[in-house]
Amino acid sequence: MAVMMEEVLPKQAGPSRTGDNGPVRLELSTADGATKIFGFWMFLVSDVLLFASLFATYVVIYTHTADGPTAAHLFGHDTAGFLAETLALLTSSFTCGLATWEMHQGRAGRLKMWMGITILLGLVFLGLEITEFRDFVGQGATMQASAFLSGFYTLVGTHGAHVTMGVLWMSLILYQLARFGLNAVTARKFFIVGLYWHFLDIVWVLIFTVVYLTGVM
Amino acid sequence: MTPRVHANPAFPWSHVIGFALSIVFTLIAFFAVTGHALAHRPLLAVILVLAALQILVQLIFFMHVGQDQKPRYHLWLFGVAMFFFVVFVVSSIWIMTFNTPMS
Amino acid sequence: MGDGLANTAGHFFVTGDPLIIGSDVAIVLVSLGIVFVLTYFKKWKWLWREWLTTVDHKKIAIMYLLAAILMLFRGGVDAELMRTQLALPNMKFLSPEHYDQIFTTHGTIMILFMAMPFIFAMFNAVVPLQIGARDVAFPYLNAISFWLFFFGALLFNLSFVIGGSPDAGWTSYPPLTELQFDPGVGENYYLLALSISGIGTIATGVNFIATIIKMRAPGMTLMKMPLFTWAVLGTCIIILFVFPVLSVALALLLIDRLFGAHFFTMMYGGNPMQFINLFWIWGHPEVYIAVLPAFGIYSEVVSTFSQKKIFGYKSMVASIMAITIIGNLTWVHHFFTMGAGPAVNTFFSISTMAVAIPTGVKVFNWLMTMYRGRITLSLPMMWALAFIPNFALAGATGVWLAEAPTDYQYHNSYFLVAHFHQALIGGVVYGMLAGMYYWWPKMFGFKLKEKYGKWAFWFFNVGFYVCFMPQYILGLMGMQRRMYTYPADMHWTGLNFVSTIGAYLMGIGFLFIAVQIIHSLLHMEKDLTGDPWGGRTLEWALPSPPPHYNFAVIPHVTARDEWWERKRRGEQDAFLPRPEAIHDIHMPKNSGVPFLMGLCFFIAGFGFTFGWMVVGALGLLGVLACLAHRSLDQHPDHDIPAEEVRRTEAALGRL
Ligand code: HEM
Ligand SMILES: [Cu+2]
Numbered sequence: 001m002a003v004m005m006e007e008v009l010p011k012q013a014g015p016s017r018t019g020d021n022g023p024v025r026l027e028l029s030t031a032d033g034a035t036k037i038f039g040f041w042m043f044l045v046s047d048v049l050l051f052a053s054l055f056a057t058y059v060v061i062y063t064h065t066a067d068g069p070t071a072a073h074l075f076g077h078d079t080a081g082f083l084a085e086t087l088a089l090l091t092s093s094f095t096c097g098l099a100t101w102e103m104h105q106g107r108a109g110r111l112k113m114w115m116g117i118t119i120l121l122g123l124v125f126l127g128l129e130i131t132e133f134r135d136f137v138g139q140g141a142t143m144q145a146s147a148f149l150s151g152f153y154t155l156v157g158t159h160g161a162h163v164t165m166g167v168l169w170m171s172l173i174l175y176q177l178a179r180f181g182l183n184a185v186t187a188r189k190f191f192i193v194g195l196y197w198h199f200l201d202i203v204w205v206l207i208f209t210v211v212y213l214t215g216v217m
Numbered sequence: 218m219t220p221r222v223h224a225n226p227a228f229p230w231s232h233v234i235g236f237a238l239s240i241v242f243t244l245i246a247f248f249a250v251t252g253h254a255l256a257h258r259p260l261l262a263v264i265l266v267l268a269a270l271q272i273l274v275q276l277i278f279f280m281h282v283g284q285d286q287k288p289r290y291h292l293w294l295f296g297v298a299m300f301f302f303v304v305f306v307v308s309s310i311w312i313m314t315f316n317t318p319m320s
Numbered sequence: 321m322g323d324g325l326a327n328t329a330g331h332f333f334v335t336g337d338p339l340i341i342g343s344d345v346a347i348v349l350v351s352l353g354i355v356f357v358l359t360y361f362k363k364w365k366w367l368w369r370e371w372l373t374t375v376d377h378k379k380i381a382i383m384y385l386l387a388a389i390l391m392l393f394r395g396g397v398d399a400e401l402m403r404t405q406l407a408l409p410n411m412k413f414l415s416p417e418h419y420d421q422i423f424t425t426h427g428t429i430m431i432l433f434m435a436m437p438f439i440f441a442m443f444n445a446v447v448p449l450q451i452g453a454r455d456v457a458f459p460y461l462n463a464i465s466f467w468l469f470f471f472g473a474l475l476f477n478l479s480f481v482i483g484g485s486p487d488a489g490w491t492s493y494p495p496l497t498e499l500q501f502d503p504g505v506g507e508n509y510y511l512l513a514l515s516i517s518g519i520g521t522i523a524t525g526v527n528f529i530a531t532i533i534k535m536r537a538p539g540m541t542l543m544k545m546p547l548f549t550w551a552v553l554g555t556c557i558i559i560l561f562v563f564p565v566l567s568v569a570l571a572l573l574l575i576d577r578l579f580g581a582h583f584f585t586m587m588y589g590g591n592p593m594q595f596i597n598l599f600w601i602w603g604h605p606e607v608y609i610a611v612l613p614a615f616g617i618y619s620e621v622v623s624t625f626s627q628k629k630i631f632g633y634k635s636m637v638a639s640i641m642a643i644t645i646i647g648n649l650t651w652v653h654h655f656f657t658m659g660a661g662p663a664v665n666t667f668f669s670i671s672t673m674a675v676a677i678p679t680g681v682k683v684f685n686w687l688m689t690m691y692r693g694r695i696t697l698s699l700p701m702m703w704a705l706a707f708i709p710n711f712a713l714a715g716a717t718g719v720w721l722a723e724a725p726t727d728y729q730y731h732n733s734y735f736l737v738a739h740f741h742q743a744l745i746g747g748v749v750y751g752m753l754a755g756m757y758y759w760w761p762k763m764f765g766f767k768l769k770e771k772y773g774k775w776a777f778w779f780f781n782v783g784f785y786v787c788f789m790p791q792y793i794l795g796l797m798g799m800q801r802r803m804y805t806y807p808a809d810m811h812w813t814g815l816n817f818v819s820t821i822g823a824y825l826m827g828i829g830f831l832f833i834a835v836q837i838i839h840s841l842l843h844m845e846k847d848l849t850g851d852p853w854g855g856r857t858l859e860w861a862l863p864s865p866p867p868h869y870n871f872a873v874i875p876h877v878t879a880r881d882e883w884w885e886r887k888r889r890g891e892q893d894a895f896l897p898r899p900e901a902i903h904d905i906h907m908p909k910n911s912g913v914p915f916l917m918g919l920c921f922f923i924a925g926f927g928f929t930f931g932w933m934v935v936g937a938l939g940l941l942g943v944l945a946c947l948a949h950r951s952l953d954q955h956p957d958h959d960i961p962a963e964e965v966r967r968t969e970a971a972l973g974r975l
Contacts, residue, residue: 041294144579
């Protein structure tokens with residue numbers, strides 16, 4: 001399933017360098033690449049806890065609507081809206097996965113194509129989210145209206161900010177792939193932004209469930 | 218440094234299966250809620266389980282955590298982080314619902 | 321408009337209080353002095369090239385250490401001011417507002433801008449050397465961490481002269497800290513400074529976990545790692561788990577203040593207690609973040625100066641990991657009195673007591689290591705020994721506080737103040753000082769002379785007990801924390817007076833440390849051996865200070881106390897590089913971008929503090945630009961030619 005490097009470049013032999021799962025993938029083919037991917041997982045660990053705190057706050061205050069709009073009222077209006085957001089993001093995670101798969105086949109052209117599609121789907125998601133927020137604000141549901149809404153905009157907005165960063169970042173890597181071609185460095189960079197993208201999907205699944213579905217229940 | 222193609226499956230099956238599963242789980246959860254298929258508590262349990270399954274789908278089919286090099290310390294830490302995610306959220310509810318002003 | 325400006329300027333610079341004006345003048349004079357010296361000796365280039373742009377973990381360690389000592393001084397001055405105010409009843413030395421500001425800056429600085437950089441100084445100075453690596457996993461990120469800390473600390477200290485200090489305690493509880501009750505910029509400074517340095521801290525956590533997991537020399541399995549490195553691993557895991565929680569708590573409060581949200585306000589359904597909950601999810605583990613590295617240092621020091629291998633290595637590792645996990649599950653003991661209910665309080669009461677068990681195991685193991693060892697009483701060992709009774713007391717009083725029902729008595733009294741100082745000074749500061757003395761020769765290439773150090777030790781230790789023992793009693797007599805004064809008829813006067821004398825003694829102790837450092841600099845005694853204490857771990861196999869690539873040839877590790885084992889077998893030469901084994905060494909290049917990134921964060925932080933959104937946004941754009949620059953950098957590394965390495969090693973007499 002993977003691309004193997006003819007030449008593995010050991011910079012520094014560490015105990016965790018040898019894979020016992022057969023051939024070494026391109027992004028893991030240098031000690032440096034493997035270390036950076038590991039480091040990125042550690043960043044994801046900290047991001048899990050960042051969202052944990054936001055969720056913890058949200059679940060504590062989401063009934064505190066201060067006579068303003070409730071979750072049921074707000075999200076129940078337009079259930080298709082958040083379903084569309086969810087489908088857009090899930091599909092983008094799929095296309096991002098396809099991009100990784102093509103990378104492992106060594107097909108740089110298709111890799112870039114799927115990256116482009118992923119970026120577009122990310123933009124679609126952001127567009128839907130911004131429309132939704134504008135719609136809510138139009139109904140008087142501003143962040144200042146109640147604790148519930150403060151929590152809602154902050155939690156969902158933090159995820160949105162992550163997606164925005166993801167779009168910018170993925171575009172930057174796409175540029176680098178176009179410019180420098182597919183090699184151990186660009187492969188590692190794409191792999192990492194891919195991990196980030198799938199992770200944002202995980203967070204969204206929780207938002208979909210805990211914020212929206214629970215809201216309209 | 219020419220990459221050599223190795224054991225090349227013609228089609229990314231695992232991604233397609235993962236995608237199909239994630240869509241199915243989403244739709245089940247969505248219609249179960251909008252159609253009020255169950256009472257409140259069981260429904261909540263069902264959608265939370267579906268969310269957990271979704272997360273596993275992302276991790277296994279897209280992030281390929283099963284295929285990473287060993288030792289997989291990063292997965293251990295990620296797992297513990299998920300554990301603390303649950304602990305911090307659930308305990309916050311537990312701590313805050315007693316004797317606190319609820320609007 | 322013009323009026324507004326004049327008004328702003330009036331509020332902008334803090335004026336009025338003679339103490340503050342005095343410090344303003346002192347700060348300006350010192351800054352001018354530094355600029356003058358740098359210019360006169362033409363050192364600007366040197367400063368930029370060797371320090372501001374460095375990515376070398378050893379230099380970053382030195383910068384952290386200097387910052388920590390400087391902040392210990394500032395926090396210490398705060399402490400002396402407070403104790404002076406409390407020496408006698410009805411004192412007028414500090415105004416109530418001023419007292420509020422000072423206990424706030426004292427607590428915040430001591431924990432976030434003194435203890436944290438101090439432990440990071442130790443991480444950076446030691447971990448790569450102990451595991452046989454040439455640097456940390458991500459040296460560039462390491463520099464970013466430092467500059468975020470630095471500019472965060474700068475922002476926090478700036479509040480003192482521009483705009484006014486925060487004054488709601490280091491815990492910064494809402495609703496008091498909401499805009500409605502605390503309209504100045506002081507609180508914004510607190511929130512933004514801590515956020516910025518917090519990002520740096522998370523990056524350090526990521527960095528050192530990756531370093532320890534991925535960069536160990538061949539042969540150094542996890543169970544052969546020195547205990548300090550294990551402690552750092554545990555610490556960094558806790559950092560990853562809880563620092564994001566602090567970031568969120570601070571961010572939400574900031575959103576309340578800047579954008580009028582209602583997370584923690586009293587209106588529109590806000591819930592201030594959720595801040596307290598989040599704060600302590602971070603706050604309790606923070607204590608372990610500070611104390612675990614100290615534990616690691618005690619393990620190294622006790623074993624070296626007893627000339628014995630550590631007793632119960634495996635149980636030490638297990639204790640560290642147990643603390644790493646259980647330490648995250650005890651936070652509610654900081655607000656038992658909030659009324660969360662008996663079930664909650666019982667659970668967290670028990671978990672708190674449970675976490676004392678692994679700590680007990682560690683103390684037992686240190687004692688067993690010393691038992692029948694050949695003990696040398698050098699300064700690091702003296703501080704380690706002084707730690708033990710101190711921490712035993714802190715643990716005992718901690719268990720009292722952990723019992724929810726009795727805590728209703730002690731909560732927020734001077735009993736608590738005495739308890740946490742006992743843990744923080746006796747545990748953390750003693751540990752860091754032990755570590756500083758222990759690794760100083762490795763960091764700087766010369767030893768600190770013992771004479772003034774012993775004076776410092778005795779003044780500080782005696783001062784400690786004189787200062788804090790009376791406070792336990794004062795607490796039981798009903799004196800509350802954060803009181804700026806007290807009436808004469810409470811029978812508190814004598815004990816408070818004694819306590820203040822103790823604080824002065826500790827201050828003298830600190831001055832002796834400063835004298836000791838200056839004295840040792842002037843009469844420098846170079847450490848030519850690289851192994852002045854008879855060390856056991858890899859760092860002592862290198863010259864002091866090590867060349868910037870650390871190991872010319874990466875060693876192969878076979879035993880737990882590798883260097884000690886080699887010495888015992890007379891194989892020291894195994895660590896001298898053979899010329900033909902030396903190859904080109906791949907190292908990261910220096911870069912000024914981490915510094916600029918810190919500066920951009922500083923600009924953003926300053927802008928948001930004053931509500932100048934445009935300035936804030938520009939700062940953040942600068943941060944993004946720095947990130948993009950890094951991503952596009954095609955040549956972040958360079959090779960040191962083998963020939964140059966051979967020359968360096970030969971000059972060190974190692975070839
Ligand atoms: C020279 C040694 C020190 C002395 C004499 C000292 C003295 C004091 C005093 C008088 C207070 C205010 C108590 C009150 O009014 O409630 C205080 C608070 C505090 N100190 Fe220290 N201190 C010292 C060192 C430290 C160190 C090394 C740390 C931490 C590493 C520390 C952390 C704190 C904290 C967190 C507070 C609480 C601040 C607040 O109430 O918001 N102190 N200290
Ligand atoms: Cu605690």
